Amino acid sequence: MKVLVAGGAGYIGSVCADLLVQSGYSVVVVDNLSRGHSQAVPSSAKRYCGDIANESFLDQVFRLEKPAAVMHFCALSLVGESVADPITYYQNNVSAGLVLLRVMLAHNVKKLIFSSTAAIFGEPTVVPISENTPASPVNPYGASKLMFERILSDLGHAYGFRSVSLRYFNAAGATEHHGEDHRPETHLIPIILDVALGKRQKLTVFGNDYPTPDGSCIRDYIHVADLAEAHILALEYLDRIEGAECFNLGNGQGFSVFEVVAAAEKVTGRSIPLEIGERRPGDPAVLVASSAKIRNTLGWQPRHRDIHEIIESAWRWKLEHPNGYNA
């Protein structure tokens, strides 16, 4: 079966493309390389450099490749950036995605796995967060993803379009060939590891006055390889559903910023100098997933639950690629 991976040169998209190849799927990657890296695309995947917002380009790719299903990872995903520049976020995450959906329908391709996010929940008052927790995004990034989920639901009713939205909590870690290389880097674990490597002087902890046991924010870090496995299971599941489904996807365990720093010090054997800074706008105090639905429905089980193991994989990748994919 041939799967088109839109955004397959990015962090999560490239790991999923790789796992698809390993699982015997034929893979076609489409990426505009605005944030992704061509070196991240698996060598056996066919690749097209272009934007999903370009309808004639996409139409040609579908005509040539005739994929049976699509995984859609193309998105901008920085909360702060989305607040500062909402037009660009809605353009990339909603309008460009609509072009992809239109081309899919024109070619009678009605199976999609969509990268959604915990950011659709905003500032939840109850944790762990289940699929029944009301979605109430507090920034344009989360709103753009929730809007796309809604569009998928409408397409299910109107056209028999089948989709699974996977709401990632904090993707982290690395596989043998793929790791985090965001530019700019804003994510906690790669920043901590840059400090361990001496590439940054210190970590700024964004707030130590949250209503949590140690005052720092708590997040649910999920290994990117576990995320990828969920995508394969979700792809197989598309044959058994009608319409749109969504699953929360996390480890089910929360770690504070200080706990992540302590774990990273243990893994790297290096001390991580830090300073306490202001809260980062839009950061909820606690985000922890209930993954009961995806465990029960798809039989998904995270294999890398230990935060040390997650950081260790990222550290290994960082040591081998101190300058990311450019190294």
Ligand code: UFG
């Ligand atoms: N943090 C720091 N210092 C830093 C970087 C991060 O203290 O230099 C803290 C943040 O305040 C947060 C935690 O570390 O409490 C994790 O921050 P990340 O930036 O690594 O991840 P986020 O939780 O902000 O974001 C992730 C995804 C987003 C998604 C969001 C869902 O990267 O795409 O989860 O809430 F929107």
